Amino acid sequence: MTTAKAFTANSAASALEASSIPRRQVGPDDVEIRIEFCGVCHSDLHTARNEWAAWPTVYPCVPGHEIVGRVAKVGSNVKSFRIGDLAAVGCMVDSCGSCASCKEGLEQYCDTGGTVFTYNSPDPHGTAPVTYGGYSDHIVVKEKFVLHVSDKLNPAAVAPLLCAGITLYSPLKHWNAGPGKKVGIVGLGGLGHMGVKLSRAMGAETVLFTTSPNKVADGKRLGAHDVVVSKNADEMQRHQRSFDLIVNTVAVAHNLDPFLSLLKRDGTLVLVGAPQHPHPSPTIFNLLLARRSMAGSGIGGIRETQEMLNFCAEHTLVSDIEIIPIQEINNAYERMLKGDVRYRFVIDMKSLQK
Ligand code: NAP
Ligand code: ZN
Ligand code: ZN
Numbered sequence: 001m002t003t004a005k006a007f008t009a010n011s012a013a014s015a016l017e018a019s020s021i022p023r024r025q026v027g028p029d030d031v032e033i034r035i036e037f038c039g040v041c042h043s044d045l046h047t048a049r050n051e052w053a054a055w056p057t058v059y060p061c062v063p064g065h066e067i068v069g070r071v072a073k074v075g076s077n078v079k080s081f082r083i084g085d086l087a088a089v090g091c092m093v094d095s096c097g098s099c100a101s102c103k104e105g106l107e108q109y110c111d112t113g114g115t116v117f118t119y120n121s122p123d124p125h126g127t128a129p130v131t132y133g134g135y136s137d138h139i140v141v142k143e144k145f146v147l148h149v150s151d152k153l154n155p156a157a158v159a160p161l162l163c164a165g166i167t168l169y170s171p172l173k174h175w176n177a178g179p180g181k182k183v184g185i186v187g188l189g190g191l192g193h194m195g196v197k198l199s200r201a202m203g204a205e206t207v208l209f210t211t212s213p214n215k216v217a218d219g220k221r222l223g224a225h226d227v228v229v230s231k232n233a234d235e236m237q238r239h240q241r242s243f244d245l246i247v248n249t250v251a252v253a254h255n256l257d258p259f260l261s262l263l264k265r266d267g268t269l270v271l272v273g274a275p276q277h278p279h280p281s282p283t284i285f286n287l288l289l290a291r292r293s294m295a296g297s298g299i300g301g302i303r304e305t306q307e308m309l310n311f312c313a314e315h316t317l318v319s320d321i322e323i324i325p326i327q328e329i330n331n332a333y334e335r336m337l338k339g340d341v342r343y344r345f346v347i348d349m350k351s352l353q354k
Pocket of ligand 3: 095096097098099100101102103107109110111112114
């Protein structure tokens with residue numbers, strides 16, 4: 001075992017603080033990454049504060065699953081990484097590998113419940129009670145769960161692709177966003193701003209729904225063909241029954257009916273936001289009178305995450321970020337709750353050495 005410097009939440013109510021955590025030694029199939037940048041996802045906040053009843057937080061908790069860094073060590077069986085390579089880790093570090101979902105490259109839906117998430121999952125190596133994430137100086141991950149990153153892009157702005165990027169790319173692909181399709185993205189935060197960029201890059205007519213009138217100009221700059229302030233009923237009316245797909249990224253419970261009624265016949269509303277409290281049930285007639293579907297989607301598999309990173313490199317597409325030192329993390333959480341981030345905080349991990 002080795003030790004890593006980290007920032008840790010020690011209870012739901014306490015601020016994150018500097019600490020040291022154990023990391024396993026590099027095994028034959030492992031890659032050790034010196035973390036340079038780690039994005040700050042709203043899931044980090046939900047987890048640090050134990051907001052998900054279905055997935056209680058084990059403390060101490062080290063959040064962070066948008067990780068970019070340099071390979072520092074490789075195990076003897078590792079073939080695709082060399083020391084010094086730029087590499088990334090997203091939301092998962094292992095899975096059973098043998099069930100139907102894993103065989104299809106959908107490790108996030110491992111049928112045996114064997115997905116090992118990057119933080120707050122039981123640690124199969126027993127290094128600690130649970131896995132510890134990217135708010136730390138290094139991480140050791142099985143090669144199969146490490147991604148390749150193009151040198152062409154700004155590595156700090158690539159970090160958010162590892163969760164925000166793939167969480168939008170996967171449903172957009174699955175529900176066939178592209179030319180001739182009309183796609184709505186609800187919420188302009190970390191996930192939503194990647195949704196706007198990706199949907200536009202895939203060729204879909206893209207409309208952003210925001211509750212924040214002061215984000216309208218940004219929505220257009222990021223690529224939306226139209227931006228609707230969702231509290232404004234007249235603006236919503238303009239788009240009635242016109243969408244093939246709407247992806248909802250909002251991090252708090254809210255009424256889904258206004259969005260369902262914007263779907264055309266056979267359209268789908270995909271929920272990716274994971275609020276603490278459940279959404280009120282939508283009106284069933286809003287589904288059955290137009291054969292509409294409501295679905296959920298979780299991150300994306302490893303193969304698809306690499307495909308997304310390659311797509312972003314081809315389209316020179318990255319996240320809009322604000323770089324912070326790790327000492328600012330608690331303030332960053334408060335600002336994220338106020339919607340005061342354009343559009344993803346990324347921790348410069350050099351600050352951990354201070
Ligand atoms: P974020 O940056 O905080 O963005 C959330 C956005 O939701 C805000 O920017 C805001 O957009 C909107 N919003 C916030 N409060 C609202 C309210 N009261 N009413 C309506 N809209 C509101 O969060 P994020 O990192 O993008 O994450 C979003 C959610 O997705 C979180 O719950 C996170 O845990 C979840 N998530 C899920 C997956 C998955 O695999 N499914 C992966 C990652 C994250 P406007 O100002 O534009 O309205
Ligand atoms: Zn995330
Ligand atoms: Zn599996």
